[in-house]
Amino acid sequence: MDLFAWFDLFKQQLKEADAAQWAVLILGVAEVLLAKANKIWLYPAGIGATILSVYGLFQAQLYAESFLNVYYLVMSIYGWWYWVAKKNEPPVRITHASAADWKITIAIVAGAGVLLYFVLKLYTPSNVPAWDAWVSATAWAGMWLLAKRKVENWILLNISNAFAIPLLFYKSLPLYGVLTIVLFVVACFGYFDWRKIERSTVASDTKA
Structure with a gap:
């Protein structure tokens, strides 16, 4: 399919997008901007955005991504509580993933990927079980690294985003696709920002 054909398809899908998809896009962009500004209203x-995404992705038969968003919902609620409870305490330091961290990361991707694939293949009418499982498995691994404050979390999250973008357009969810493109760009900046913070922390420790 050439560029013009993709553009025509995108315009058609935009016309078919419902209010819930537009709300997800608006709330998702707001969340990213609030996170960048370090504001608690990001939660x-x-x-x-997550509640609406769970419903929309389930309707599109992207069951693994729908379940992934349930996890996002739980973590958002926890993060909101944790922010209020621990906002005056110093954050966990940003570091690079160790060899042990990478072993766990690979195990999460492989284990979650295989499990999700077979669940989707055997118990759902999904027509993209491998694709859906891969997107969710890499996101799970990325979120684990994020919780550990590892620079490489952005790499795993963007692997997930890179495969999620065409999947969402394939499933006629263009606004989810656009939001994921925004998240992809933000994650690129996040990687370099975190790497800079990690290097400055190491330099400060060396001087001390």
Whole structure:
């Protein structure tokens, strides 16, 4: 399919997008901007976007991604509580993933990927079980690294995003696709920002 054909398809899909998809896009962008500004309101925006995403992705038969968003919802609620409870305490330091961290990361991707694939293949009408499982498995691994404050979390999250973008357009969810493109770009900046912070922390420790 050439570029013009893709553009025509994108315009058609935009016309078919419903209010819920537009709400997900608006709330998702708001969440990213609020996160960048370090504002606590990122959590209610994220919770709203996630609730709508669970329903929309389930309707599109992207069951693994729908379940993944349930996890996002739980983590957003926890993050909101944790922010309020621990906001005056120093954050966990940003570091690079160790060899042990990478072993766990690979195990998460492989284990979650295989499990999700067979669940989707055997118990759902999904027509993209491998694709859906891969997107969710790499996101799970990325979120684990994010919780550990590892620079490489952005790499895993963007592997997930890179495969999610065409999947979402294939499933006629163009606004979810656009939001994921935004998240992909933000994750690129996030990687370099975190790497810079990690290097400055190491330099400070060396001087001390």
